[in-house]
Amino acid sequence: ISAPDPVISLGQLSVAQVVRAMDVWRERMRFHADAAYVHVIVNERREAGASLPHSHAQLYALDFVPAALARERERFGAYAARTMGGNLLADVVQEEVRRRERIVAIDDDTVLISPYGAAVPFQLLIAPRTPRMRFEDEGPTGAAMLHDAHGRLARALGPNPPLNLWVR
Numbered sequence: 001i002s003a004p005d006p007v008i009s010l011g012q013l014s015v016a017q018v019v020r021a022m023d024v025w026r027e028r029m030r031f032h033a034d035a036a037y038v039h040v041i042v043n044e045r046r047e048a049g050a051s052l053p054h055s056h057a058q059l060y061a062l063d064f065v066p067a068a069l070a071r072e073r074e075r076f077g078a079y080a081a082r083t084m085g086g087n088l089l090a091d092v093v094q095e096e097v098r099r100r101e102r103i104v105a106i107d108d109d110t111v112l113i114s115p116y117g118a119a120v121p122f123q124l125l126i127a128p129r130t131p132r133m134r135f136e137d138e139g140p141t142g143a144a145m146l147h148d149a150h151g152r153l154a155r156a157l158g159p160n161p162p163l164n165l166w167v168r
Contacts, residue, residue: 006054109140
């Protein structure tokens, strides 16, 4: 669960509680560092596939990298080779900030973007302003931005909107 008292949504937590929840996710991810791929998800409400009424995270430590993610990693590697070490996500974030067409919010650590060609309505991407290899590495988690994004969605869609959160 995301906090000592079960809540329906991460949006009901304080920023400090979201920080703590994300620190726990990172701790569990580091515990499974030997896995080929580690994925954290949060589903809230039945409409988003949640099987429990309270907010909770699930961690998947796989002994393989799913094909779609393997292809994504290949594209990141090819981009780095083509640009002599460029970081695709950092360059996308930089271009999005320059254009200011899909930026929802910016704070000291992260950028909240409505991605081009979003797969679903109201899809948002929280990207670090300073890239690092893995979410579980030391550095900002984006917890304040996640809290802000959840509040924005709640204002647009009503309290405790269905949520699918993926940490990749």
